[in-house]
Amino acid sequence: MLDEVAQKRFGLGFVAVATDSDRRKAASRMRHAFGVLLKKDYSDELAVTDRGGRQTDYKWKINAARLAALPNDSWQFKVLSQAADKRPRESGKDVAARLKRETLLARAYLRVIHPYLCQDSATRTKIKALVAQVGLSEFVGLASPKGLAAAAAAKLYASLVVVLNPMGAAVAAMTFLALCAIGLDSICRAARTEKRKQAPIRRRLNGA
Secondary structure, three states, rough: HHHHHHHHHHHOOOHHHHOOOOOOHHHHHHHHHHHHEEEEHHEEEEEEEOOOOOEEEEEEEHHHHHHHOOOOOOHHHHHHHHOOOOOOOOOOHHHHHOOOOOHHHHHHHHHHHHHHHOHHHHHHHHHHHHHHHOOOOHHHHHHHHOOOOOOHHHHHHHHHHHHOHHHHHHHHHHHHHHHHHHHHHHHHHHHHHHHHHHHHHHHHHHHO
C-alpha cells in the first residue's frame, strides 16, 4: 500500500522514496505517506491535473460516509484514539475527521508511538540496536514478500508487535517502516519538540 501511495504522490516507488540520499527529504515524504495511510481507507482519491491534462499532484479527501462505515476498532482509530491532543469525549474517528490533513495525522501517529518506543531506556536501546542491524541496505529488500523474513528485520518486527501490542500488527508493520526510513532518534526528537511547542498552547486554552 505504501508503494501505491508513493507512486501516486511522488511518482516514485516506495523504496526509492525511503532510500533517497537526501535523508531529510526522504523522512518528510515518508511522514506524508504515513499520514495518507491513516486516512486512505476512508478517503476519495483525487488526481490534480493542469490545463494540459498532466497530473501535477494527488490528494486524498476524507469521505464522511466511508469514515462512518469503518468499524470503530479499525487500526487507524486505535492509533488516533491515543492522540496527545484528543479532546474530551472524542473517539478515534472524531480525531481523524478533525485533523484531516496528512501532515497532522502523521504528526499524531508519531506522537502516539513515541512513549512506546522512546520513554523506556531498555526498550529504546533494544529497538535502536535492531534498527541499526536492519539498515537501509536490508530495508531495500523489504519491498519483496520475503523482506520481513530476514533475520534482523524479523527480530525488529517481532519486538514491535510486543511493544505496540495494544494497537495491533498493522501499526507494528507501519512503525517498522517508519523506524527504518526515519530513524528512532528522529522519531523521539520530533515528538519531544512537538510536545514543547504544544505546551504553551494548552496553557492558553486552559486559561493558565
